[in-house]
Amino acid sequence: MVLVFCEQREGRLKKVAFEALCVGYAIAEKRGGELAATILGSGIAGLAPEVVKFGVNKVITVDDPGLEFYTPDGYAGALEKLCREMQPHTVVLSATVMGKDLGATLAARLETAIIPDCTALEFDGAGNPIMTRPFYAGKAVTRVTAPSANPLVISMRPRAYGAQPENDKGAQIVASDARPDELRTKVAEIVKAVIKTVELTEADIIISGGRGMKGPENYAILEELASVVNAAVGASRAAVDAGWRDHQFQVGQTGKVVSPSLYIACGISGAIQHLVGMINSKTIVAINKDAEANIFKVADYGIVGDLFKIVPMLTEEFKKARGQGT
Numbered sequence: 001m002v003l004v005f006c007e008q009r010e011g012r013l014k015k016v017a018f019e020a021l022c023v024g025y026a027i028a029e030k031r032g033g034e035l036a037a038t039i040l041g042s043g044i045a046g047l048a049p050e051v052v053k054f055g056v057n058k059v060i061t062v063d064d065p066g067l068e069f070y071t072p073d074g075y076a077g078a079l080e081k082l083c084r085e086m087q088p089h090t091v092v093l094s095a096t097v098m099g100k101d102l103g104a105t106l107a108a109r110l111e112t113a114i115i116p117d118c119t120a121l122e123f124d125g126a127g128n129p130i131m132t133r134p135f136y137a138g139k140a141v142t143r144v145t146a147p148s149a150n151p152l153v154i155s156m157r158p159r160a161y162g163a164q165p166e167n168d169k170g171a172q173i174v175a176s177d178a179r180p181d182e183l184r185t186k187v188a189e190i191v192k193a194v195i196k197t198v199e200l201t202e203a204d205i206i207i208s209g210g211r212g213m214k215g216p217e218n219y220a221i222l223e224e225l226a227s228v229v230n231a232a233v234g235a236s237r238a239a240v241d242a243g244w245r246d247h248q249f250q251v252g253q254t255g256k257v258v259s260p261s262l263y264i265a266c267g268i269s270g271a272i273q274h275l276v277g278m279i280n281s282k283t284i285v286a287i288n289k290d291a292e293a294n295i296f297k298v299a300d301y302g303i304v305g306d307l308f309k310i311v312p313m314l315t316e317e318f319k320k321a322r323g324q325g326t
């Protein structure tokens with residue numbers, strides 16, 4: 001059996017949950033066994049029908065007030081219980097902030113192997129997954145397999161694997177009482193930042209600004225373009241360190257790793273620590289006044305020029321193309 005952890009926040013399944021289900025489906029098809037999905041949280045039982053169309057045989061919900069917010073104890077405790085009960089050969093999670101923490105904690109509790117932050121999936125002749133994952137901050141990639149791990153824990157990088165619904169197998173939906181025994185940490189309060197644009201790791205288009213933006217007030221031109229094309233706005237570390245943008249918007253080695261369909265880098269030089277965070281974007285556009293900037297080496301399209309002239313022009317053109325006028 002393959003057990004897929006379906007991540008939800010505030011009672012809504014995240015897109016990455018469907019990607020993880022597709023990874024789980026492919027593994028179950030090759031290695032054999034059923035595909036089971038689990039959703040943990042409080043008041044989440046109603047989410048189960050949303051995952052059945054992904055070829056799932058069984059959906060297990062663990063609905064408990066102690067699981068309202070993510071805590072390593074709570075979630076790893078519940079997931080460990082499910083694993084001991086169900087004996088999956090593979091556990092699939094998403095390599096999100098939550099999934100990275102949960103996957104490592106679960107693997108340690110089960111004393112088994114984890115292959116984290118994977119970007120591609122293949123199989124050997126026996127149907128064992130061979131996972132591709134970047135290492136040395138993305139300077140190299142490796143292909144890893146762990147056929148003797150039982151279970152093998154895998155976390156898949158968001159947007160690295162498409163989410164296509166499979167056939168609806170009329171999954172059995174089960175409410176489990178695999179509640180965690182001990183909660184050593186308790187979330188007292190969550191203070192939310194006001195984010196007007198799309199979440200960075202889930203965005204299909206990201207427009208990032210670096211030191212070339214010259215100041216926090218100038219991000220308004222990126223936000224305007226973002227609102228026209230439904231994009232998220234990211235930043236380089238130089239911009240974050242200068243206090244122009246919050247750290248949650250930083251792309252790169254010490255920020256978020258993203259792989260949108262389109263990444264537009266504005267006034268970003270292309271330091272390796274930034275590139276590792278966005279190099280897997282499907283199409284990269286760079287706008288920089290320095291024709292020698294490193295970012296042009298990875299860009300599919302480069303515009304040499306002043307971003308303060310080019311970005312507003314792009315916004316106008318996208319508005320026209322989308323029939324929004326000026």
Ligand SMILES: Cc1cc2nc3c(=O)[nH]c(=O)nc-3n(C[C@H](O)[C@H](O)[C@H](O)COP(=O)(O)OP(=O)(O)OC[C@H]3O[C@@H](n4cnc5c(N)ncnc54)[C@H](O)[C@@H]3O)c2cc1C
Pocket residue numbers: 209210211212213235236237238239250251252253254255256266267268269270271272273274277287288289290293305306307308
């Ligand atoms: C351990 C470590 C971890 C790091 N992690 C990260 C990370 O996660 N993410 C990250 O981004 N960096 C990271 N860095 C920092 C990284 O090395 C670079 O310093 C940083 O990415 C530079 O940001 P930048 O490209 O915005 O600034 P700069 O390198 O200063 O580049 C600014 C660019 O803007 C261009 N420009 C200026 N004005 C204009 C204009 N009007 N129009 C068009 N172009 C213009 C310039 O030509 C220049 O190319 C890390 C560094 C270390 C040591």
